[in-house]
Amino acid sequence: MKSKKATIHDIAKKLNITASTVSRALKNDPRISKATKKAVTDKANELDYQPNHIASALRSGKSQLIGVVVPIIDRTFFSAVIRGIEEVAYGLNYRVVVSQSNEIVKHEVSTINALLHARVDGIIASLGKNTRDLEHYQNVIDKGVPLVLFDRTTDDLLTNQVIIDDYLGGYMATEHLIKQGYRKIVHFTTVNAVNIYKKRFSGHRQALSDYGIPFDEDLVSRGDMQLEDGIQGITKILEQGIAFDAIFSSSDYAAAGAMQVLKKKGVRIPEDVGVVGFSNEQFTDLTDPPLTSIKQFPMEMGHVAAQLFFDALEHPNKKPHPKKTVLQPELIVRASSLRND
Amino acid sequence: MKSKKATIHDIAKKLNITASTVSRALKNDPRISKATKKAVTDKANELDYQPNHIASALRSGKSQLIGVVVPIIDRTFFSAVIRGIEEVAYGLNYRVVVSQSNEIVKHEVSTINALLHARVDGIIASLGKNTRDLEHYQNVIDKGVPLVLFDRTTDDLLTNQVIIDDYLGGYMATEHLIKQGYRKIVHFTTVNAVNIYKKRFSGHRQALSDYGIPFDEDLVSRGDMQLEDGIQGITKILEQGIAFDAIFSSSDYAAAGAMQVLKKKGVRIPEDVGVVGFSNEQFTDLTDPPLTSIKQFPMEMGHVAAQLFFDALEHPNKKPHPKKTVLQPELIVRASSLRND
DNA sequence: ATAATTTGCGCAATCGATTGCATAAACTTG
DNA sequence: CAAGTTTATGCAATCGATTGCGCAAATTAT
Structure with a gap:
């Protein structure tokens, strides 16, 4: 109950030595005799001594x-x-x-x-x-x-x-879609120029280029990468009548939002439109169909x-x-x- | 760069007073004159003084x-x-x-x-x-x-x-299913007797009882509440040929697992089987169909x-x-x- | 046996902030 | 104007661990 925490001074007092010696004994300083060390550690255990981190933090500045x-x-x-x-x-x-x-x-x-x-x-x-x-x-x-x-x-x-190599992630995602036969790939990215999204975008374009697919700015949708942004992004593209057969979203959330819209419109995934997200969030296993994604370790x-x-x-x-x-x-x-x- | 952090002693020295006075001035102690207080706070700002939490922690024990x-x-x-x-x-x-x-x-x-x-x-x-x-x-x-x-x-x-009132949560979930016309409700709970799951189970049984539906131990599936447990749990029940028309899972993850299995078997949700989870995890919006759940605030x-x-x-x-x-x-x-x- | 080392440990300061007690100065009161 | 109060500040210890310096006792070397 009221057991105050033991300090090195308590140990010192009981053994009729000083706190300095106790401190050194506990830190296994070579200048302290084996006998004293044993006495100190025994007594420390007996008193359930716990070094006070705060005190050493103050002293050491750490x-x-x-x-x-x-x-x-x-x-x-x-x-x-x-x-x-x-x-x-x-x-x-x-x-x-x-x-x-x-x-x-x-x-x-x-x-x-x-x-x-x-x-x-x-x-x-x-x-x-x-x-x-x-x-x-x-x-x-x-x-x-x-x-x-x-x-x-x-x-x-x-x-x-x-x-992580976001550029590579973007490349792999797009390359995968291309290899699955998709050609007109919508890309979801951010409005603000966050590094990671820019790089994923670069990887995406490089993959298109490497496979001889022209890049089309109309297929890029910019938003905040949340579920809602995916919904709005794909809705806008559908409204504009822009043809596409895949989506590579830099966020799993936006990808999930887009899938919801597409399914509601009767668009089949992956038959009509393939979808790849990014981050491999836990829910990617749970969407219908499960969402292909980029895992980041x-x-x-x-x-x-x-x-x-x-x-x-x-x-x-x-x-x-x-x-x-x-x-x-x-x-x-x-x-x-x-x-x- | 090399600016050591200012202490109350630094302030004291510059003002030709003692650290005690500085300390009191900063804590707005009534015993210190207004003039001194102002001088101290001004100097503190000038030196970008930040009190050292560690030192006060040591002193105060907090x-x-x-x-x-x-x-x-x-x-x-x-x-x-x-x-x-x-x-x-x-x-x-x-x-x-x-x-x-x-x-x-x-x-x-x-x-x-x-x-x-x-x-x-x-x-x-x-x-x-x-x-x-x-x-x-x-x-x-x-x-x-x-x-x-x-x-x-x-x-x-x-x-x-x-x-949270887990009993009530369990009750609400089951009552909702009953009101939607479901009668044979499978319940997913844990093997080990964790309080919250026990209470959800109790609420479930009370709701059944209140609506005159007999409780059937065969409809209870016990596991670790993960996705995989939901998959195995419902698979086992299907194999045993136990009839059911709804699931109340004490975990959203297990519910999602069960839904995957059911959809694969061609069971329609919610037409053939209604599903309710627990916790209102983020992904509950993203499953197909979206998963009814209990929100916990x-x-x-x-x-x-x-x-x-x-x-x-x-x-x-x-x-x-x-x-x-x-x-x-x-x-x-x-x-x-x-x-x- | 005396000098030179080594061994083992204590003293006291330090890390910053805080606080009970003391004290000097200023002010009030009778 | 002497005595009592109030006001404003200083002194010194404390919180617990750490460490440079010093000093005795024990050990070794000469």
Whole structure:
């Protein structure tokens, strides 16, 4: 009940030695005799001694905390990355503080500042969709706090990054559709120029070009990549009477929205129109038909991000050469794009 | 670049006063003159002073950290609860440390201990499916650390809880099916006796009873509530030739699995079989047909959990009367259970 | 046996912020 | 004007762990 937590001073008092000796004994300092070490560790166990992280954090200036900032937590992708980070961090006795920016720049800024304020030892983050001004991140770097960006990153900051090869993902998706015999491929992308979507778009165009299919701007639909945007995007294209036989959406959500519309109109998937999404969200197995998508290995991304973070932590001076790790995506073929002809 | 963080001592030195005065001035202590206060706050701004949380944590014994333990982070439900907790916590200048137990008891135990070790000011948790032994949680209570349980809770611990009325949810789901004219309702529940699933089951039976429908144990399928369990569960029932015209699954995932099997067999949903899930996961809009489900208001649950936490924090002695807040679920009707006859 | 090392441990300061107690100065009151 | 109050601030300890420096005792070398 009222058992106050034991400190090194309590141990010291019981053994008639000083706290310094206890501290050294616990840290296995060679200057302390074996006998004393044993006495100390025994007594520590007896008193259920737990070192006070806060005290050592104050002394060492390290909080053993990593701040993680994501746009939104309830996406399979981001929560899996977080899990990946946690796995590495916990093994090294670090805790993870998760914050969401909710895609709102103001939140992102204030959450970054709050984390600095809380003296986290570093920050691992993915940029919000609308983040243009990078001052708050530059501020992190300037303060010498290790920063790792993942997935939604930027090359305008001199810092470590982990990304997947979005260009390749876009290429694979489109190539797959072409090989299945689709030719007039609608592409869903964003209005704002987020890096990852731009790259997927590039990959898409390159695949078209490589297979001798002319690129048609009319087939590009721009929106916010949500379910609703997929619905509206495809509806508009149908209304305009633009002919198409496939959709490559840079988001699974928009793809799902488009499928709903198409099915309602009696368009058969994949017979009449093939559909490929991006991210391999959990629900891609559950749509009808199941949605072909690009898998991104988010757990692994989390592992790498954490490793880059700990590397940076160990070499606080090594700023000149930020590392950029690129992971390979994988095409997961499901029924929505499998035409058997 | 090399700007060391300013401390109250730096401010004090520049103003030729002591750190005590600075500290008091910043905390708006009435004993300090207005002139001094202004000088201090001005200088603090000038030096970009940020109070060191770690130092005050050491002094006050408070870390301004809430540990949150969930079985798994990438479920809409849990991540929304976390967001709800964050919203309240951030407003009160608290940070949230999120940990996943991954439904593994050993992880749950070690993560709880790690959080205590990290001196969090309290813990908000949801029990793992396989958690029987509650010693690690009892330990939290015994140490006087505020503990709030949500959703997957237990009455075997004397602590605050937030739950939704799972009994009512089960009742509403079944009543809805009955009102739509379904009579032979399969129920998916767990093998292990997790509270929430037991209550949904009770509600289900009560609804049957209230509408004069005999309960049939053959219609109950027990599994782990994942997609795969839904597939296997319904497959087995079909193989056994047990007649049924509806499914009430205590999990959206299992419901989705069952729907896949039924559609493959040519069973029409909702004409031949009506389906209702539970949790209102994001994908329930995306299945074909969209899945009727029970919405749980997870953000609100997070809010309440955080409030209970802060209440407990303010009244560390008030142990005798743990509060139990029960939230009302809501039936979200979609096409999977709408029979138009 | 004395000098030179090594071994084992204590002292005291430090990390920043906080706070009970003391004190000097300014002001009020009789 | 002396005594009592109030006002504004300083002093020093505290929270717990860590660490450079120093010093005795034990051990080894000469």
